[in-house]
Amino acid sequence: MAPFPVRLGLAALILGWALPAAAADPAPLEPTLDYHSFANIDQFRVTHLELDLRVDLEGKVISGVVALEFKRLDPRATQLVLDTKDLMINDVSQKATDVLGATAKNQTIWVSRPFHMEKPDPILGSALVIELPPTRKTVESIRIDYETLPTAAALQWLTPQQTAGRHKAFLYTQSEPIGTRTWIPLQDTPQVRATYKAQIHTDSGVLAVMSAENDPNVKHKGEYSFVMPQPVPAYLIALAVGDLEFKETGPRTGIYAEKAALKAAAKEFADTEAMIAAGEKLFGPYRWTRYDILVMPPSFPVGGMENPRLSFITPTVIAGDKSLTSVIAHELAHSWSGNLVTNATWRDVWLNEGFTNYLQSRITTEVYGGQRAAMEEVLGLQALRKDLARLKPEDQALLIDLRDRDPSLAFSTVPYQKGRLFLNYLDAKFGRERFDVFLRGYFDHFAFKSITTEQFTAYLTENLLNRFPGIVSRDQVLAWETAPGIPADAVLPVSSAFQPVDAARTAWLGGTLQAKKFGLDWVSQQWQYFLNNMPAALSAKQLGDLDQAYGFTHSRNDEIEHSWLELVIQNNYQPGFARLDEYLKTIGRGKLIAPLYTDLMKTPSGTEFARRVFVKARPGYHPDTQAEIDAIVNPSAAEEAQ
Numbered sequence: 001m002a003p004f005p006v007r008l009g010l011a012a013l014i015l016g017w018a019l020p021a022a023a024a025d026p027a028p029l030e031p032t033l034d035y036h037s038f039a040n041i042d043q044f045r046v047t048h049l050e051l052d053l054r055v056d057l058e059g060k061v062i063s064g065v066v067a068l069e070f071k072r073l074d075p076r077a078t079q080l081v082l083d084t085k086d087l088m089i090n091d092v093s094q095k096a097t098d099v100l101g102a103t104a105k106n107q108t109i110w111v112s113r114p115f116h117m118e119k120p121d122p123i124l125g126s127a128l129v130i131e132l133p134p135t136r137k138t139v140e141s142i143r144i145d146y147e148t149l150p151t152a153a154a155l156q157w158l159t160p161q162q163t164a165g166r167h168k169a170f171l172y173t174q175s176e177p178i179g180t181r182t183w184i185p186l187q188d189t190p191q192v193r194a195t196y197k198a199q200i201h202t203d204s205g206v207l208a209v210m211s212a213e214n215d216p217n218v219k220h221k222g223e224y225s226f227v228m229p230q231p232v233p234a235y236l237i238a239l240a241v242g243d244l245e246f247k248e249t250g251p252r253t254g255i256y257a258e259k260a261a262l263k264a265a266a267k268e269f270a271d272t273e274a275m276i277a278a279g280e281k282l283f284g285p286y287r288w289t290r291y292d293i294l295v296m297p298p299s300f301p302v303g304g305m306e307n308p309r310l311s312f313i314t315p316t317v318i319a320g321d322k323s324l325t326s327v328i329a330h331e332l333a334h335s336w337s338g339n340l341v342t343n344a345t346w347r348d349v350w351l352n353e354g355f356t357n358y359l360q361s362r363i364t365t366e367v368y369g370g371q372r373a374a375m376e377e378v379l380g381l382q383a384l385r386k387d388l389a390r391l392k393p394e395d396q397a398l399l400i401d402l403r404d405r406d407p408s409l410a411f412s413t414v415p416y417q418k419g420r421l422f423l424n425y426l427d428a429k430f431g432r433e434r435f436d437v438f439l440r441g442y443f444d445h446f447a448f449k450s451i452t453t454e455q456f457t458a459y460l461t462e463n464l465l466n467r468f469p470g471i472v473s474r475d476q477v478l479a480w481e482t483a484p485g486i487p488a489d490a491v492l493p494v495s496s497a498f499q500p501v502d503a504a505r506t507a508w509l510g511g512t513l514q515a516k517k518f519g520l521d522w523v524s525q526q527w528q529y530f531l532n533n534m535p536a537a538l539s540a541k542q543l544g545d546l547d548q549a550y551g552f553t554h555s556r557n558d559e560i561e562h563s564w565l566e567l568v569i570q571n572n573y574q575p576g577f578a579r580l581d582e583y584l585k586t587i588g589r590g591k592l593i594a595p596l597y598t599d600l601m602k603t604p605s606g607t608e609f610a611r612r613v614f615v616k617a618r619p620g621y622h623p624d625t626q627a628e629i630d631a632i633v634n635p636s637a638a639e640e641a642q
């Protein structure tokens, strides 16, 4: 996922989430145990799913059947435990042949099985416990008839008015980390990988797409089928339904978007094929056949989601000049780090996100040059430092203890930016040539597997540390993984492209350089850096001069606009508030809006403004973003809701 960095510190701080009472004497953490799933995966392993679902856009319900194919690893086990949250389970049945043995003739008969739901946990949901008779079969199937509830956290149902075209309703899923259980009952842990097939029934005239093989030429008749032949963890099963059209951008790339956004998106993301070629050159074959992009409505809560074969991407990166397309490099890079080699638990999320940020820089360097990659790394480092200043020491490590906490809290800038710094460090210490051999070996060795940080460390020790002794010690590696802050011997990014920006800012602040006399050839990252590093207080005249010279209030670039609006809030610059109001009501990407709400809450008038805007904006946000902003804007109410 592309970062949404504010969550960890803020939510933890405001909601007071902490280790449970047991924290005084914590039990030793078991690295391979996923504390965010009820599934008894040592006894049963799901290997394949068959979904047959109706998506009712008007009623805002997904209903139907999932058939789970699984292996019984422990022949004595008679209870299959699955993850669910806010799901209505209507019936559970088992293939008659599985129950009765080879004597049953009719393969299509299903027999109801007893089941019950355990008491719900506010974070994890309810365990679904299914009683199964003993069997000698090695592969079995069960079928679950179910429907979703309005509270399903992974689903956002948009009314026609909330879409670009304003004609048809839209549904999409955003399931990482543990949202899939709110729309499919299954073993919702990244340790389990399964292939899937799906039949989706919906209104004619809208198109359904999934993180699977999509047929761009399918007729929009409301009946769609999908096959996902590569095994993926639950959080990568994704679905969207809306008034979508397709445009090819290369031999294995294309764009799905609403008509209004299709042309601009195809132009903006025209370099995707070149990015795949760069990824293959650096990290080995692209193993997912096609790479398409689905352009989401503006309410999409994250920058991008690496759903295999079909990344879901925020429209806020369509700036008109390809300046923000690193998000594509990021989601594409997940085709190696994350989707191919997956974190075994959410505690290991840096294996997904730190690797991906490192790979993203390498791809960006190949396609757009090292200068752009360096600028993005410096901006990333600044964001990390901001986050570190607020995080508790134990949450500043790559490996954090998430027991009894919402796993969404793992997605601070730490796994992304500090994870990248760690890999930059290994790259610099061992040299690019050796490190690239290591990386390719790593992706081959663990392809289609889910691994823990401990497994990564063992592989690193064997293939780099011990092979080239005396360069990096095991203690240095452990410091990166488990100590707070940035290690003293980190190799920090620098960008010469920011020197003229610093010089211009200083001269402008000192009154020796006028607005409009600088920055004419600056790129997006330089503007962000210019605005992000302003002093705490600016006068209304200074902001007015800048706005008049550069038109920030009407920027087409949502990142620059975000940096500008932070200055508007910090300095209570009234002429900027109408645009702020509009921005918060039209964009739902957490990374762009949560810091603005946080800044607004620092003053009484800002608080009043934030609450007034949020009441109007809230229905347009994804449930995750609603919860995130609830915690910022109404912290005491959010705490009670916990």
Ligand SMILES: [Zn+2]
Pocket (backbone or CB within 6 Å): 001, 002, 003, 306, 330, 334, 352, 353, 356
């Ligand atoms: Zn990511």
